Amino acid sequence: MARSEFAIVGAGALGSILAAHLVRSGHSVALLARGQRAQQVREQGLRIKGVSEFSTPVEVLTDPAQLRETGALIIATKTPGSEQTLASLSHVKVDRALSVQNGVMKDDLLAQTYGRERTLGSLADTSGELLASGEVLFTRNVNLFVGELDGTMSDTARAIVKAIDDAGVRATLMPDIVSREWSKFVGWVGFVSLSLTTRAITWRFLSDPDAALLIVRLTRELASLAKALGIQLTEDRAILPLGTVLDGTEAQAVAAVQKAGADYQTKAPEHRMSALQDLQAGRALEIHETLGYALRKAQELNLSLPLLASFYSLVSAIDRTRDR
Known part of the structure; x- marks a missing residue:
């Protein structure tokens, strides 16, 4: 053509x-x-x-x-x-x-x-x-x-x-696209991990205090990887207000995630992460190229990301054992 x-x-x-x-x-x-x-x-x-x-x-x-x-x-x-x-x-x-x-x-x-x-x-x-x-x-x-x-x-x-x-x-x-991509990725990993494990629409898992706490801790782990790679994160609100989530107290960070949940409830109440759409439709999950990629990069740097490793194992198990 x-x-x-x-x-x-x-x-x-x-x-x-x-x-x-x-x-x-x-x-x-x-x-x-x-x-x-x-x-x-x-x-x-x-x-x-x-x-x-x-x-x-x-x-x-x-x-x-x-x-x-x-x-x-x-x-x-x-x-x-x-x-x-x-x-x-x-x-x-x-x-x-x-x-x-x-x-x-x-x-x-x-x-x-x-x-x-x-x-x-x-x-x-x-x-x-x-x-x-x-x-x-x-x-x-x-x-x-x-x-x-x-x-x-x-x-x-x-x-x-x-x-x-x-x-x-x-x-x-x-x-500054590289910084912006990594800034979104750092927050996105927590979103996708909780979306796949709770199977809830977006605003519901963001609003839950325990899910919000896990998102905060995952986000902070991924930020340590970006820092080790020499990537400067931006105060990008496409996913989360990273400044508060990374630099505030844990309680402040959890509140920021729950605030994001309230915003989704108001502006996009039916929003489901694309990964959840894939899970429910029986399609392959985008985890090895995303969560797995982050873990491989961390291993190259001898950096431990224990919470991410646990979620990666859990989501991999979900992907293998679910009905397709």
Whole structure:
């Protein structure tokens, strides 16, 4: 196929949201999808409801070999199988590649495939849910942060971010993207760990005092890993107010987590972590590339993260023993 402005890999919630908005805005988009979902999108188009309400057709590819060149390659699959996915796309010529997946391992994989100079960091305070009907419920449109890994503000990255933002998915170019990715990851690990073990919607486990305490302790463990890696965390509120959670007393930190729960109850009362959606749908969990990645990094540094190790073992057991 001819060069597209955007190629989006994965037709789940966020991939569908990005593709639909970019197509509606007039950009050329190739959407790589598989199996039943690919057939569904070909027949019915992308159907979005919630924050935005519209439907649009989109070009669907099922074979990565069909994609040869694109301006921006966006990886929007779940993290399991990421190495194999990128291996199948290593031939593609890209101006820039970014991933909206959870965690921070994604940047390493993209840099290994396309080079660090063509890799953009990214983190999404944007979410949705792929419904059984094939529609996508667009639940949060706060910000998609994107940036060059070396902190520059290149014209190429600026144009990509502007196109996404103008299309209706809020996006911002940031010079400190690595710090922001790690700041989100440090808080996200506690969220996903309690979401999978309690199986509760987001505001409920955040509001529970014992769950909030565990989130605080997990967040502090992950912050010690970031510090050991020389990564400066930002006071980013995309997940939690890190300043209070990391530097305040434990009681103050727990109160901050519970306050986040109250905010979710008011603003997104039905929000479920994507990991919980995967668990309930019988899909593979994104734990080995996220929690497992953090533990592997800690082991390289001879750093002990005992609470994270315990949750990783528990969630791994849940993943292996649940009904699929």
